[in-house]
Amino acid sequence: MRLTLHTFLTIDGVMQGPGGPEEDASGGFDQGGWVVPYAGPEFDEIVDSWFTRADAILLGRSTYEMFLGYWPRVTDPENLVASKLNALPKYVASRTLRDPSWSNTTVVDGVDQIRALKEQPGGELQVHGSCGLARELHRAGLIDEYRLITFPVTLGQGKRLFTPELPPTAFTVLESRTASSGLSYAVLTPSAITPGGEYVVVDGVSAIA
Template sequence: MGLIHIDLFTTLDGVAQAPGGPDEDAEDGFAFGGWQAPLWDEVVDEQVNTGMADLDALLLGRRTYDIFAAYWPHADGGIARLFNSIPKYVASREAPTLEWANSTLLGPDVVAAVRELRDRHANIHVIGSLDLVQTLFTERLFDRLTLWVYPILLGGGKKVFADGVVPTNLRLIEPVVASPKGAVMQRYALADGTPGVGDMSAGDHEG
């Protein structure tokens, strides 16, 4: 069974809306589109490229798909060649025309369709696609969660952990990496069970 990776760029206060550019997503008057650009550096670039090395399919929400489809077919470089060649699967409540090569619209039962994708691919990456990510969180339908956390606070905007989160255990699977401009990469695996509780006053914290 293949792995589903969720890859997200987020501010320290959890905002993941429109990291890439001013026109990416201005919904609800979001004024900080492109907040990631001033903080991008060679370490983040290397982390992103390394993290994508194993992917053999993209799973995207409609908005992210449209952004990618407008950019990557005209780009150069290794990531562009990879994205253009692999299958792309799109979750949408509508029936858009998908003109980017190797793109397929998922059926109305997105959860069932995503589960089926695991039998076709070894490493499926979800990038951005915040509405879709909430569904995956609700269903615990992911295996890896990679967050690039940036040292800024925006105070408003679409959040990584919004309406889909259910109690879930995660396990840190790689050492945390910090970039020169302060971005911190954290990579987790989904773990069994739900978060436990204890009583600090009863000595549960002793070790």
């Protein structure tokens, strides 16, 4: 399976608490719910397009427990996200969880087990949110595709996807677009950083030396 990461970001890279004030207040974060003013049909279409491709779901424990508190109660068969999350195999990365209560859930406790999941047949193993897990997967080079929705907000605080200790990475842009609400969407695959030349200006003309 291909491992794909899906998340919402602010312009300054924060991914904490996008859905509401109580979603994740850890570390004193009090700016939750920053996605809400920009959600709409275009946002919904992008998110639905993610879940149509999902064959299995991989979550960090905090995101898993947050999803568990909401999605099993959504029983409308027309709700694509709920139908997929409730029916598909789910994997939760945790070293302490022993008895997950959401149906079709298996606990995995390390990068090696996730690497083994990728070797199984299927289409996409999707990670949603799960900041700490996403960083570990990025560090291990296990993410095949990044699907990022960026919102026109800066918060100055909160958990970030890309932090200084993570390895530098270049990306190839597979898709990009903007929505009328101001959000932007990018689909990226990781690639090696290619050393470049020097940016210079000669006789008023800029060029790469």
